[in-house]
Amino acid sequence: MNRTYACNRDFLRQLRLRNGWTQSDLAKRAGYSERLISKAEAGSPIALETIVDLADAFSEEEEQQIYWEDLACDPVALAQRFIHAVYTYQKDTVSHIRDFLAEDCVFRVAGNPEEIPFAGEHVGIDATDRMFQIFFSILEVPKGHDHTKHFQYFCQGPNAIIWGDSWIHPIGRPMETPIRVSHLLMFKRGKLMLLDDCYDTAAGAAILRDSSAPKPE
Structure with missing residues (x-):
């Protein structure tokens, strides 16, 4: 057939x-x-x-x-799979999206690595996996959180753009307001070549600094 x-x-x-x-x-x-x-x-x-x-x-x-x-290639469907993997599998994100990752994929996370440990350019599948390990050693998805209500997906030619509100927060420190995020996903031959992760880096750094302070009694 x-x-x-x-x-x-x-x-x-x-x-x-x-x-x-x-x-x-x-x-x-x-x-x-x-x-x-x-x-x-x-x-x-x-x-x-x-x-x-x-x-x-x-x-x-x-x-x-x-x-x-x-x-x-359906870039929006793959972008939806990416967000689903992040919010569902967290540290195991890469193993659930590996089938559409290019071997030399680049995950570019905004921010100063001295303030945001997972910031920087991560090249290749193994480096991307390490980035998610670091990310979810510091942060967690809120319990019972329905991420599908907080993101929009747009097709831009062969690529996809994700806009939304992230409620992922420092472990044990839920946030009162979300961080606005945008992701650009660029594909070639059905594989994710580049993910550019943009957000309010000043707010992100502040949240991480606050999370390291002792909890009030």
Whole structure:
């Protein structure tokens, strides 16, 4: 049985418009009907072989090679999996997202490492895993917390953006207000290449400093 995938319709349309093509133009270049291109841009599943042909058609005009995995990747779904893993598995986050991590992935966490121990640029899966080990040796997810109510996900071509409020707090020190966070996730061939984690670093450092002080009696 032939495999079928839904295309990343935003990225497909972005590539088409970037080249100044109509759906009819793309159809002719790839060797398919305009109806099929319309179907692909609507997010309906199409054959893998067809996605390969579409990627080849774009690659003839793009400066960089476009692969079928780029067109079939669903960045929002993977971003949702990432947040689910962080809030559900915590220290074991990496083992639950390893299937879509590039071997040389980069996790870039804002902040001064002298104030925020997990801040900095972490290159590779092992370094990313160590970062999460440090992160969750200091912080924890609130008990009974429903993270799904606090994040929004946006597709940006082949990438995803996450906006939301983080209630993850120093162990044993719940917060009264959340920290606003944003994550940029960049993908290539269906693998996460870069995660850029941005937040109010001054507030984050202050919360960690306060957490090291003795609890009031």
